[in-house]
Amino acid sequence: MNKVHDFLHMRLLVSFFVLPLLLVSQLRGAEPKQKWTEDQANQWYADQPWLVGANFLPSDAVNELEMWQAATFDEQEIDRELGWAEGLGMNTMRVFLHNLPWEQDPTGFEHRIDRFLAIASAHHIKPIFVLFDSCWDPDPLLGPQRPPIPGVHNSGWVQAPGRVALKDPMQYPKLKSYVQGVVGAFANDPRVLAWDIWNEPDNDNQSSYGKLEPPNKKELVLNLLPQVFAWAREKQPTQPLTSGIWSGDWSSLDAMSPMARTQVEESDVITFHNYDWPEGFESRVQQLQKFHRPLICTEYMARGAGSTFDTVLPIAKRYHVGAVNWGLVKGRSQTYLPWDSWQRPYVLVTPTVWFHDVFYEDGKPYREREVEILRSLTGKQ
Template sequence: MQFIKINIILFITILFLQGCSEKKEVTNTSRAIWTKEKANEWYSKQGWLVGANFIPSTAINQLEMWQAETFDTLTINKELGWAASLGMNTVRVYLQDQLYEQDSIGLYKRINTFLNIADRHHIKPILVIFDSCWDPFPKLGKQREPIPFKHNSGWVQSPGQIALKDSTTHPRLEAYVKGVIAKFSTDKRILAWDIWNEPDNMTGPSYEKVEIANKVDLVIPLMKKAFIWARAVNPSQPLTSAIWVGDWSTHAKMKPIEKMQIEQSDIITFHNYDSPAEFEKRIKLLQRYGRPILCTEYMARPNGSTFAGFLPVAKKYNVGMFNWGFVNGKTQTIFPWDSWIKNYTTEPPLWFHDIFRKDGTPYKQDEVDLIRSLTSKTNLVNQH
């Protein structure tokens, strides 16, 4: 009997040690932040990246884009075809954490369908994991109708405020980050993963009355975890998070959250809706990091942020470009940010964002011609 007990104990010990070994092997799959050399080698294979932040015109937000009942492949295919007609070879697309909790298998299938459609048009998306902009209270199910004449009246944050304030939700968020990125970690149809969009955005006049004062303090540790979770599944694509406002003249002058974004990213991404001169200044400041640079948001016509002003500068410095807005639809981003404090009753005299009307006609033919002329000889990425 004693012999049997010893054998049982020995057997359990062996199983335990094997389990520890297996756990160690899983942990060891976590990859390091890319070296400058690796990042630049990756970028050298991409060609000049030009695209848009994309959501189909029939969706008001990320939930409506991706939920099974409103996943509109016909519109996605049509509108990505228009992007390809401009020579665009990439788009930036937002996910939302509640989608994973609702139906992870269904979400995987719809992401795969989207990637197949994009691939047919020779477009490689950046997928955005989290986002601090607009409505802090996302809800699954049927989404509300747009508020007339209001910019992004239904866009939602991820994670929402309730989840952000409750650290017990972190395992759920970890499952989302690891699950989605692991599922597509070697997928060549994906360009990159954007871990958190504008993490310190306090939503301005749109939702400032319901935002929490310590939002950034809650975001910083969660964003650090999100980068760690993402690297833990060893993605073959680069990770990033774009800085968007502040003093970038030296690394020391950057805010703690900006330093983290830069230090955790494989490639440098940033946003700029200012003048062409300021845009070029920002590029030169970011060159000190010696990594590929992508501008993942720009183009607000009344601000002076235009295709004509920005794209030639970007091409000169080989900076990838993603304008905000594509087709005038339910997000209503032809209206400016100040539509949250000013009343608009008709189409603005100058569109804020977007390139096409819903029927596919360009808002400004000269813009479309310019984009095509600049991409015609450089759109070599993703050719099969």
């Protein structure tokens, strides 16, 4: 009887103590990957070259849908233009994806991303892929895209997700499928540099489409943004996650807006946008150094606003801050025109000074001195 009693007692101990511990251990093994530590982030950055690149859209595409849809995905143009970027010493491109092509044809979209990565890799360029974006037109539609509005900056760009999906929680599972499908497909791909979860999430587009925006857009995005980070982390990517802060007070976490604070607290590496004069750029860098994480400026260079290659890029190199300017080739996006073209289209007069972009459509530099500066600072010459 004693042996039977001892056996039953042991079974009870296993049931009450050992099995729960094993279950907890298994569950921990299934937990999503956590935010990188400072050491992990800085070790990753130490393994990278000084990151210099551009926000990339082929000149024959009016927006990210025209870039990625099967009917207008142009490998030859992508290859040609990335070759010009390589010639400047650029080693990264920030490239916007979109949820709608994934929802339409996941396999086809994944194949086109893979083809883009193959072309970029051949030019020694690792892209930062942007998953969602709160800027410009809130009503994206698949199919042929409307032509650019004459004389207007970035007049065809569309948000991801659009306002209809953003306002409808019933569509969030589709957004999760897109995020996890794309990140999961390339989570271990060394050709991908990083994942930019959401571009300017609290941008309300008051100078362009403000009247069409949901009145509670910021609240909707603020609720969704941490979920998107979590969805991406569940796929265990080897690349860092980030979302770039772009406005407001960055002097401390407490001083930041709820959105900016969420972006910083969720990001493995800190990214930011700055179109200010060089003094403003340097001040922002100094503010962000307190986080002790790698810094990458994923948008800068607006000549008419005071942000230029001549003045900003040397500062970025001195602080070892990655620098990704807006625009590579003048094209259907018309980002060589200034932001105020939304209020005053440049139809009859072309601005003397380009706002963004580096090359004409034929590969001729807008300004030879800028090309010399880029090549000198990247060590290409």
